[in-house]
Amino acid sequence: MLAKLSTRSSVRRCAVTGALGLALLGAGLPAATADDADPGLSRFYDQKITWSTCEGVDVPKDLQCGKLTVPLDYDRPEAGTLDLALARYRATGDSRGSVLLNFGGPGASGVGELSAGGKEFMHLTNGYDVVSFDPRGVGRSSPVTCGPATLDIVEATDGDEELTDPRDVLRHLRDAAAECERHSGPVLDHIGTVDAARDLDVMRQALGDDRLNYLGFSYGTRLGSVYAAQFPDKVGRMVLDGVDTLTEPLTEQGLAGARGQQTALDNFLDWCVRDVTCPFGQDARSARRQVVRLVGSLDAHPVPTGYGEPFSGEDMVGAIGQALYSRELWPALERALAQLMEDGETSGLEGFVSGGVAFPVRATGKADDREGAGGLTDPQDVPMDNLPAALMAINCADDPDRPTADQVAQSLGRLRARYEEASAVFGRYRLTQVLMCYGRPKGTDYIRDDVKDLDTAKMLLVGTRGDPATPYRWTVETAGRLGPSAVVLDNKGDGHTGYASSECVHRKVDDFLLYGSLPPDGSSCGPGNDGGGTGGH
Numbered sequence: 001m002l003a004k005l006s007t008r009s010s011v012r013r014c015a016v017t018g019a020l021g022l023a024l025l026g027a028g029l030p031a032a033t034a035d036d037a038d039p040g041l042s043r044f045y046d047q048k049i050t051w052s053t054c055e056g057v058d059v060p061k062d063l064q065c066g067k068l069t070v071p072l073d074y075d076r077p078e079a080g081t082l083d084l085a086l087a088r089y090r091a092t093g094d095s096r097g098s099v100l101l102n103f104g105g106p107g108a109s110g111v112g113e114l115s116a117g118g119k120e121f122m123h124l125t126n127g128y129d130v131v132s133f134d135p136r137g138v139g140r141s142s143p144v145t146c147g148p149a150t151l152d153i154v155e156a157t158d159g160d161e162e163l164t165d166p167r168d169v170l171r172h173l174r175d176a177a178a179e180c181e182r183h184s185g186p187v188l189d190h191i192g193t194v195d196a197a198r199d200l201d202v203m204r205q206a207l208g209d210d211r212l213n214y215l216g217f218s219y220g221t222r223l224g225s226v227y228a229a230q231f232p233d234k235v236g237r238m239v240l241d242g243v244d245t246l247t248e249p250l251t252e253q254g255l256a257g258a259r260g261q262q263t264a265l266d267n268f269l270d271w272c273v274r275d276v277t278c279p280f281g282q283d284a285r286s287a288r289r290q291v292v293r294l295v296g297s298l299d300a301h302p303v304p305t306g307y308g309e310p311f312s313g314e315d316m317v318g319a320i321g322q323a324l325y326s327r328e329l330w331p332a333l334e335r336a337l338a339q340l341m342e343d344g345e346t347s348g349l350e351g352f353v354s355g356g357v358a359f360p361v362r363a364t365g366k367a368d369d370r371e372g373a374g375g376l377t378d379p380q381d382v383p384m385d386n387l388p389a390a391l392m393a394i395n396c397a398d399d400p401d402r403p404t405a406d407q408v409a410q411s412l413g414r415l416r417a418r419y420e421e422a423s424a425v426f427g428r429y430r431l432t433q434v435l436m437c438y439g440r441p442k443g444t445d446y447i448r449d450d451v452k453d454l455d456t457a458k459m460l461l462v463g464t465r466g467d468p469a470t471p472y473r474w475t476v477e478t479a480g481r482l483g484p485s486a487v488v489l490d491n492k493g494d495g496h497t498g499y500a501s502s503e504c505v506h507r508k509v510d511d512f513l514l515y516g517s518l519p520p521d522g523s524s525c526g527p528g529n530d531g532g533g534t535g536g537h
Contacts, residue, residue, distance in 0.1 A: 001104075001219055001244045001253065001470055040077040044070055047206045054087060056379075059115055064088050067376055068206055070136070070199045073190050082187060082374030084199060085140040087111040088131040089118055097209040099128040099513055100200065102135070104218030104242070104497075106193075107390030109139035120500055121215075127514045128213065135223075136199060137184075137191040138390045142374045144188055145383035146392075149179035153436065154388065166412060169432065170405050174439030180389060187374065191390070192397030194446055197227040201234060211236030211457075213513060217497050218242040218470055221461075222398070225482065226447060228456050235456040237513050241505075242497035243461050243475040246451050249401045250434045251415060255422050256471050258430050262423035264324040264468035265291070267494055272334050279338040292424050294341070303344050311346040317429050319349035324468045325496040396437035400445040408435065456485045460512050460519070462505055466494030490524040498525065 047068060054065040066086045071077035087110070088098070101121065103113040110132030114121075121130050134141040146153065156172045181188055200223070204212045213236040216224040221240035228235050245253060269287040272278040280287035295313035302310030323333040329352070336348025383389070403411070415434070419427035437443070459482070463475025472490070479486035491498035491505050498505035504525030511517040 001222075001257070041071070041074070044077070044202050045205045047202070048208075049086065049206050051088065054115070056115075060089075060118065062089060063115055063118065064090065065111070068133075068199075068203055070202050072186060072374065074195060074198050080186065080374065082136060082142045083376045084136065084203070085111050085134040085376055086131060086203075087114050087133070088129050089114075089122070089125055091125050091127065091129050093126040095129060096127050097129070097213060098131045098207040099124055099213040099215060099237075100203065100207075101130065101132040102214075102216040102220030102223055103132070104216075104220050105138070105387070105391055106135070106219040106394035107138055107387045108219075109134050111139060123510050124215075124513060129207070131203075131207065133203065135196045137187050137393060138386065139382060140376045140379065142185070142187040143377055143382050143386040144180070144184035144191060144389045144393050145385055146176060146180035146389045147183040147383075147385075149176035149183075150385035150388055152176050153392070156432070156435075166408050166432075166435065167405050169435065170408065170438050173435060177439035180393065180440075184389070184393070188393055189441075191393045192444055193223050193226050193394065194230075194398075194444055196223055196394075197230050200227050201231050204234065209236070210234075212238070214238045215499075215509070215513065216240050217499070219244055219394075221470075221478075222246065222447070224459075225451050225478065228454050228459065228482070228485075229451040232454055232456045235459065237457070237516065238459040239462065239509050239513060240459060240478075241462040241499050241509070242467060242470045243463055243478045244470055245474045246478055246481060247448050250395070250399055250437065254430045254434045255418060256474070257469060258419055258422040258427045260468045260471045261321055261324060261426040264466055264494065265320065265423075265425060267466050268324060268330055268333065271330060275334065277338070278334060279341045295425060303340075303346060305346045305350060311350070314429055315346075315353070316340070316349060317425060319352040321426065321468070322352040327466075327494040327501060392436050393440075396440045397443045398447055399437055399443040400448065402437065402440075402442050405438075408438075452481045453483045454485050455483070458518055459486050460489060460509065461486050462489045462491055462498045462509065464491040464493055464495065464498045464501075467496050469496045487518055487521045489519055490522065492524055492527045494527070 049066040049068060051064040051066045053061070054063045064087065066088070068084045068086060069081050070084060072080040072082050101110060101114065103110055111134050114130070114132040118130065124130050136142060137144040152172055153176045156169050156176070200212060200214075211234050212227065212231070214224050214227070216239070218241075221242060222244040224238055224240050225246060228238065245256070248256065266284075266288065269280065269291070270284050272280060273282045273284050273287055276282070278287070280290045295316055297313070298311065298316055299313035302312040305311045319336070320333065323329045323336075332348070333352070336351070339345040339348045416428075416431060419431045421427070461475050461479050463470075463472040465472050475488060479488045489498075489505065489508060491502055493502050495501045499509055500506070502525050508519050508525070512519075
């Protein structure tokens with residue numbers, strides 16, 4: 001999934017919204033023994049995780065933390081290691097092992113997400129330890145960073161004003177890519193999903209599970225699919241919610257994102273105009289035109305924020321895009337837009353773009369000082385730009401396309417027209433994001449070429465019709481690509497992913513993970529949060 005990095009103002013503010021400091025203790029890495037069949041990797045697979053109570057401000061008392069050591073380079077396991085941060089809630093009933101969660105991104109800290117939102121998954125503790133982790137390059141697991149160059153990248157890819165001739169933008173991106181490599185260190189060359197999926201298998205073994213039980217959201221569905229291709233006989237009960245594409249290049253992903261956001265915006269406006277307090281009135285077509293005009297007006301004449309910075313149309317588009325991820329945010333978005341239109345007040349909209357990541361604060365735990373290990377990063381040392389830096393690094397590591405500057409210049413006019421046709425609101429701001437990998441090494445073609453026709457246990461794929469980030473057609477296309485093992489659940493609701501927003505999806509996913517009860521392929525959950533659903537079409 002090609003995600004919007006950030007708006008300029010929120011990056012400049014670097015708002016810290018929340019506190020999580022985790023002291024993680026883990027088992028040492030076993031030494032390889034003489035009779036190991038594969039002494040290079042067996043010592044990683046022989047680990048046992050030591051769990052201890054997590055420490056930090058507002059950390060749930062029943063959350064436990066641990067760590068796992070993996071090779072930096074699976075082709076050269078003797079060439080160095082890095083540690084992955086883990087967290088879990090213990091099973092309360094009879095446990096059948098662990099279920100691993102990945103919350104997406106790419107670049108999201110699983111430890112932080114599980115700490116902040118783990119209560120959504122407590123029903124799964126009836127049968128599992130519920131576990132999440134910071135993937136390599138993310139959070140406390142050797143986090144990547146571009147240093148000051150992150151702001152340069154964001155500003156270079158904010159809009160299309162500078163793309164009359166893109167060569168200057170491309171020069172900036174090439175220089176920034178070199179800065180990302182310099183600041184991130186060796187993990188940057190091994191940050192892609194192919195390596196992360198191999199980490200999952202080491203994790204599975206260390207948790208004591210014969211098969212991987214897994215719930216992945218958004219980008220996490222890409223990770224789960226790659227794991228299933230690499231370790232088909234180790235797939236347990238796997239759920240992929242908000243299914244990512246495995247084949248589309250960044251240009252097509254950006255178009256799909258613009259179309260998805262426009263569809264979600266149209267659905268929001270259809271809902272809004274049924275309310276007498278909707279700031280756009282009661283006509284949906286007029287409301288759509290007003291949004292376009294408002295964006296243009298703010299770009300031409302930004303209004304001041306409480307931080308003393310200008311709030312532009314681009315900032316407004318970024319805020320709306322974030323709010324459309326969940327239907328539950330629609331009433332707040334309606335109020336925030338009314339405040340802007342009636343009073344020139346931007347704080348409501350700013351709230352959608354300044355509170356996305358809870359950055360850790362200082363904890364009392366000691367840093368790992370084992371010689372030769374990429375130990376866990378201290379909470380206070382996780383870079384502020386880790387999320388966007390990891391998002392770019394992982395997406396680029398997974399994408400094999402690297403058009404030249406001449407190819408970009410030649411295709412620009414055609415691309416601009418397609419993006420503006422996809423969305424008059426979001427299209428122009430997503431166009432330059434397709435350039436984010438310029439200057440970086442060519443990514444793997446494994447995902448595009450080899451993740452297909454799998455012979456695994458049945459997997460449940462959930463697609464949401466009104467998803468602004470991962471369109472429903474990606475669920476259908478990915479299911480067809482993965483083969484008969486993939487079972488599709490059609491969520492006819494709104495928002496990004498279905499597990500948290502639909503009682504029906506939530507119930508069907510839990511029933512599959514806990515009891516192995518799989519809905520028929522093509523069954524559906526109705527719109528809204530009423531728990532309704534149907535059998536197959």
